[in-house]
Amino acid sequence: MVGSVKMIGVVGGGQMGSGIAQLAAMYGFDVCLLDLNSQALSTASSSISSSINRLVSKSHISQATASDAFKRLRFTTNLNDLSVADFVIEAVVESEVVKKTLFVQLDKIAKTSAILASNTSSISITRLASSTTRPQQVIGMHFMNPPPVMKLIEIVRGADTSDETFAATKALSQRLGKTVITSQDYSGFIVNRILMPMINEAFYALYTHVATKEDIDTGMKLGTNHPMGPLELADFIGLDVCLSIMKVLHAGLGENKYAPCPLLVQYVDAGRLGKKRGIGVYDYS
Ligand code: CAA
Numbered sequence: 001m002v003g004s005v006k007m008i009g010v011v012g013g014g015q016m017g018s019g020i021a022q023l024a025a026m027y028g029f030d031v032c033l034l035d036l037n038s039q040a041l042s043t044a045s046s047s048i049s050s051s052i053n054r055l056v057s058k059s060h061i062s063q064a065t066a067s068d069a070f071k072r073l074r075f076t077t078n079l080n081d082l083s084v085a086d087f088v089i090e091a092v093v094e095s096e097v098v099k100k101t102l103f104v105q106l107d108k109i110a111k112t113s114a115i116l117a118s119n120t121s122s123i124s125i126t127r128l129a130s131s132t133t134r135p136q137q138v139i140g141m142h143f144m145n146p147p148p149v150m151k152l153i154e155i156v157r158g159a160d161t162s163d164e165t166f167a168a169t170k171a172l173s174q175r176l177g178k179t180v181i182t183s184q185d186y187s188g189f190i191v192n193r194i195l196m197p198m199i200n201e202a203f204y205a206l207y208t209h210v211a212t213k214e215d216i217d218t219g220m221k222l223g224t225n226h227p228m229g230p231l232e233l234a235d236f237i238g239l240d241v242c243l244s245i246m247k248v249l250h251a252g253l254g255e256n257k258y259a260p261c262p263l264l265v266q267y268v269d270a271g272r273l274g275k276k277r278g279i280g281v282y283d284y285s
Pocket residue numbers: 019051054055058060121143144145146148149150191192195227228233237241
């Protein structure tokens with residue numbers, strides 16, 4: 001099936017959706033990026049342009065490759081435009097209600113042969129799939145942030161995902177230059193099951209005055225060779241996203257060790273959502 005994927009629909013113009021759209025266009029796919037909010041779409045369009053232009057200025061790609069990628073990208077606020085997509089990747093807000101509502105709509109308008117993939121970082125693929133009439137063609141395709149740079153895609157099989165859908169998604173991920181890991185459909189999958197408790201623990205260390213934020217981050221950067229410290233990474237991912245994943249882990253795995261740190265909760269309540277808001281653990285203004 002994957003050989004026949006020409007057009008990829010991406011839903012959601014945030015940092016993940018725009019990164020996925022950029023990646024797919026650079027790898028030769030026609031891409032239609034949808035966001036219902038035209039302002040979000042224009043922000044996505046400028047962030048993709050500046051990211052691609054940065055790659056040209058660093059001589060990572062040629063001007064011709066960049067121009068081809070721009071030609072393959074289309075932006076829309078009309079869901080019906082995705083009716084021609086061979087493969088749809090959803091990257092909207094991390095809310096089960098919102099994603100399920102979207103999957104109901106996608107199921108109605110997408111080609112019957114199309115695979116519907118979710119970039120969810122922790123929500124059950126089985127439950128998302130159950131809102132459609134094609135659960136065998138629903139799968140988790142979890143990109144890491146930033147999608148054009150990070151080498152991994154975590155594929156998540158729902159209870160009814162078919163072998164054919166899995167094989168097609170794996171082949172597509174490889175065509176996008178990524179290494180694939182496969183997870184069963186349990187809260188947090190592989191990466192966030194391990195990463196988010198570490199980030200949450202860093203918040204506990206800050207909350208209980210073990211150390212300053214700078215020393216916590218430097219400890220993990222230089223002590224364990226992580227490119228970013230856990231608090232800096234939380235700001236990069238978005239504190240609201242981290243909190244919602246901790247809540248999914250806590251509810252799904254039912255153990256107190258997954259309870260979100262009160263400081264993380266308080267930052268989110270205060271609107272300190274991280275880099276995207278100019279303030280999180282750190283101040284970016
Ligand atoms: N598009 C294309 N290329 C990009 C890019 C983008 N959006 N952002 C960065 N790059 C490229 C740059 O061009 C640069 O390339 P070269 O080194 O070849 O010139 C390279 O990436 C490094 O970028 P920078 O020099 O700007 O910055 P950096 O060296 O500080 O690296 C980083 C930035 C790649 C983000 C690095 O800090 C990093 O790897 N951080 C950890 C990221 C991480 O852990 N992501 C996973 C988060 S968890 C997740 O996503 C799952 C979830 O569900 C929450």
